Amino acid sequence: MSELKGHISAKSLTKAFGSALAVDDVDFTIPAGSYCCLLGPSGCGKTTSLRMISGHDTQTSGSIAIDDRDLGTIPPAQRPTAMMFQNYALFPHMTVEDNIAFSLRVKGSDKAVRRQRAGHLLEMVELTDFAQRKPNELSGGQQQRVALARALMMNPSVLALDEPLSALDPFLRLKVRAELKALQRRLGITFLHVTHSQSEALALADQIILMNSGKLEQVGTAEDLYHRPETAFAAQFMGVQNVFRADGVQSGAEMRIFRPDGGQAGGALYRAPIDAFSFTAGETPANAGPATPAKVSAIEYAGDHLSLTVDTQPGDVGLKVQVPLEAAAMNPPVFDQVGTLTIKPESLVELTR
Amino acid sequence: MTSNPTTISTGMPPRPSFWARLQGGLLALPLALVLLTFLAVPVGIVVAVSFWDYNDWEVIPDFVTFNYVELFTSRLTYILYAKTLKFAFLVWACTLVIGVMVAYVLTFRIRSTKWQIVLFLVCTIPFWTSNIIRMIAWIPVLGRHGLVNGFLEQTGLIGSPIEWLLYSEFAVILAFVHLYALFMVVPVFNSMARIDTSLLEAARDAGASGIQTFFMVILPLCRPGMAIGSIFVVALVMGDFVTVKMMSGGQAASVGVALRNEIALLQYPPASAAAVILLLFVLAMIYGLTRIVDIRKEL
Ligand SMILES: Nc1ncnc2c1ncn2[C@@H]1O[C@H](COP(=O)(O)OP(=O)(O)O)[C@@H](O)[C@H]1O
Ligand SMILES: [Mg+2]
Numbered sequence: 001m002s003e004l005k006g007h008i009s010a011k012s013l014t015k016a017f018g019s020a021l022a023v024d025d026v027d028f029t030i031p032a033g034s035y036c037c038l039l040g041p042s043g044c045g046k047t048t049s050l051r052m053i054s055g056h057d058t059q060t061s062g063s064i065a066i067d068d069r070d071l072g073t074i075p076p077a078q079r080p081t082a083m084m085f086q087n088y089a090l091f092p093h094m095t096v097e098d099n100i101a102f103s104l105r106v107k108g109s110d111k112a113v114r115r116q117r118a119g120h121l122l123e124m125v126e127l128t129d130f131a132q133r134k135p136n137e138l139s140g141g142q143q144q145r146v147a148l149a150r151a152l153m154m155n156p157s158v159l160a161l162d163e164p165l166s167a168l169d170p171f172l173r174l175k176v177r178a179e180l181k182a183l184q185r186r187l188g189i190t191f192l193h194v195t196h197s198q199s200e201a202l203a204l205a206d207q208i209i210l211m212n213s214g215k216l217e218q219v220g221t222a223e224d225l226y227h228r229p230e231t232a233f234a235a236q237f238m239g240v241q242n243v244f245r246a247d248g249v250q251s252g253a254e255m256r257i258f259r260p261d262g263g264q265a266g267g268a269l270y271r272a273p274i275d276a277f278s279f280t281a282g283e284t285p286a287n288a289g290p291a292t293p294a295k296v297s298a299i300e301y302a303g304d305h306l307s308l309t310v311d312t313q314p315g316d317v318g319l320k321v322q323v324p325l326e327a328a329a330m331n332p333p334v335f336d337q338v339g340t341l342t343i344k345p346e347s348l349v350e351l352t353r
Numbered sequence: 354m355t356s357n358p359t360t361i362s363t364g365m366p367p368r369p370s371f372w373a374r375l376q377g378g379l380l381a382l383p384l385a386l387v388l389l390t391f392l393a394v395p396v397g398i399v400v401a402v403s404f405w406d407y408n409d410w411e412v413i414p415d416f417v418t419f420n421y422v423e424l425f426t427s428r429l430t431y432i433l434y435a436k437t438l439k440f441a442f443l444v445w446a447c448t449l450v451i452g453v454m455v456a457y458v459l460t461f462r463i464r465s466t467k468w469q470i471v472l473f474l475v476c477t478i479p480f481w482t483s484n485i486i487r488m489i490a491w492i493p494v495l496g497r498h499g500l501v502n503g504f505l506e507q508t509g510l511i512g513s514p515i516e517w518l519l520y521s522e523f524a525v526i527l528a529f530v531h532l533y534a535l536f537m538v539v540p541v542f543n544s545m546a547r548i549d550t551s552l553l554e555a556a557r558d559a560g561a562s563g564i565q566t567f568f569m570v571i572l573p574l575c576r577p578g579m580a581i582g583s584i585f586v587v588a589l590v591m592g593d594f595v596t597v598k599m600m601s602g603g604q605a606a607s608v609g610v611a612l613r614n615e616i617a618l619l620q621y622p623p624a625s626a627a628a629v630i631l632l633l634f635v636l637a638m639i640y641g642l643t644r645i646v647d648i649r650k651e652l
Binding site: 056075076082085086087090092093102105106107150151153154 | 552555558561562570574
């Protein structure tokens with residue numbers, strides 16, 4: 001593999017649309033040759049960040065540098081980036097080959113060169129037999145690969161992908177996901193992949209940048225975000241932690257639980273992995289750590305376990321609990337069943353926000 | 354090779370039931386009747402009359418072909434067609450350029466939908482009056498002592514009035530362009546407005562300049578709209594006689610003017626033959642155009 005390319009550094013990056021801040025004072029660095037996922041809920045500013053990096057939007061303030069070259073406000077074509085658009089944006093009137101060779105054509109390369117280089121990329125994305133088709137004669141997965149090849153034709157150091165898998169069916173998504181990762185490794189360039197799916201980010205990313213309403217929430221490895229979310233939002237978004245406010249967690253006797261948003265006064269903010277919770281129907285088990293009365297409000301089958309949502313009594317704070325299938329078989333949970341929720345005290349982590 | 358399981362075709366849709374078909378037929382009936390009464394029947398009559406005989410004071414039902422023979426053997430026919438085609442070509446070229454430019458500005462340069470609508474309505478203002486009035490309006494502008502000549506004389510750019518501004522082929526073409534430019538603007542605008550702006554961004558991402566994007570992406574995607582506009586403009590110019598007569602001051606001729614003169618002389622059979630040939634000619638042009646451009650995409 002050649003030398004790694006595509007080190008990105010963004011400083012105080014801000015984008016305002018009118019008075020609304022789509023991206024609000026964001027700082028991050030992305031190592032060269034890494035797979036980075038820009039993760040967050042819809043509308044949090046992922047696409048806008050990606051567009052500023054690739055030059056399709058101009059930042060209101062702040063700066064972006066790639067491989068230590070400040071990009072200022074130079075146009076997309078002069079940046080070492082290439083963009084793969086969300087709906088692929090293939091030129092419908094051109095063949096697959098012409099789509100892929102478009103960047104060479106506008107540079108004025110002659111036909112022989114174009115054919116040869118397009119042929120090379122067609123081979124890479126396994127579309128050689130489809131070179132003369134039009135985009136609307138291809139399946140979604142094939143269109144996606146044409147868009148990928150067209151972007152790679154520009155020899156980018158950073159490939160910006162805006163929700164590249166969201167238009168594919170779930171089965172294909174897994175396959176293409178693996179292909180993207182393999183391709184990134186092979187090319188040694190940075191892939192900057194925008195997604196709202198935490199499972200996608202966990203599977204792919206060397207580094208995850210988690211955003212929420214225009215702000216940076218947390219930057220870290222998949223493991224960091226999964227096991228060590230630093231904020232209530234991060235913990236909830238990754239989906240494997242319960243987040244709540246509580247007091248009396250250390251004494252083990254009388255724990256009271258409140259909503260995490262602070263709507264109900266009291267307690268400190270905590271997170272704890274879902275598997276640190278257990279729910280027992282009926283009486284309180286002896287010396288089981290902090291406990292609170294709770295009622296089952298939802299039961300979901302999750303393959304290797306049942307996933308319960310229990311509402312604490314009082315307070316109605318919904319928390320997730322996993323019940324192993326063997327335990328569920330012996331003692332099946334039912335709706336509105338009242339019991340006790342217990343937490344392993346050592347698993348609780350206090351959060352500041 | 355990846356085969357996408359979701360794209361497997363489910364085959365033909367099931368055949369609609371008898372009642373569904375009856376319903377469809379009933380819905381189509383009013384339009385079918387209108388087209389039959391006001392299009393098919395008159396065209397049929399014209400075709401029939403084109404084979405009739407005639408003399409100075411009456412038409413005689415018959416089946417003769419000399420109306421056509423005369424038409425095809427007369428040198429005048431070819432001269433008239435050449436002239437009319439020249440008008441059609443020049444007007445088509447002008448309206449195409451204007452149409453594409455106006456549509457481009459409306460689509461890509463005017464950001465707000467409100468202003469797009471306002472400016473679009475401005476384009477239609479000429480249509481608030483009749484054809485004839487719009488043509489007459491040119492006279493005080495282009496005449497010997499009209500606005501243009503007056504202005505040019507006052508600024509000293511010319512010594513004496515330019516004669517060819519009015520009652521000339523130039524005036525005919527100018528009036529045609531004025532009358533029919535909107536018929537090109539509308540379909541081209543319709544095509545352009547459908548272009549996904551991410552295509553333009555993709556072109557820019559690949560390093561295309563504004564001009565390259567225009568010629569390599571925007572223009573090819575407007576082909577169906579340009580084709581539909583061309584059909585309108587060419588058909589209108591080929592069939593026109595009022596504009597040519599008025600704006601040339603009776604000095605220029607066209608297929609339509611000649612046809613009109615024959616009707617004025619009550620020579621219906623040869624006029625019918627000329628009309629049939631003109632109809633076939635225009636249909637052939639449209640057919641040729643649809644071979645080059647797939648306009649169904651636009652409908
Ligand atoms: N061109 C624009 N004009 C005005 N607001 C915009 C524009 N593009 C994005 N926004 C706003 O900026 C915010 C972030 O948008 P975006 O970056 O597309 O979010 P994401 O890709 O994370 O879903 C949204 O609230 C969106 O409404
Ligand atoms: Mg987005």
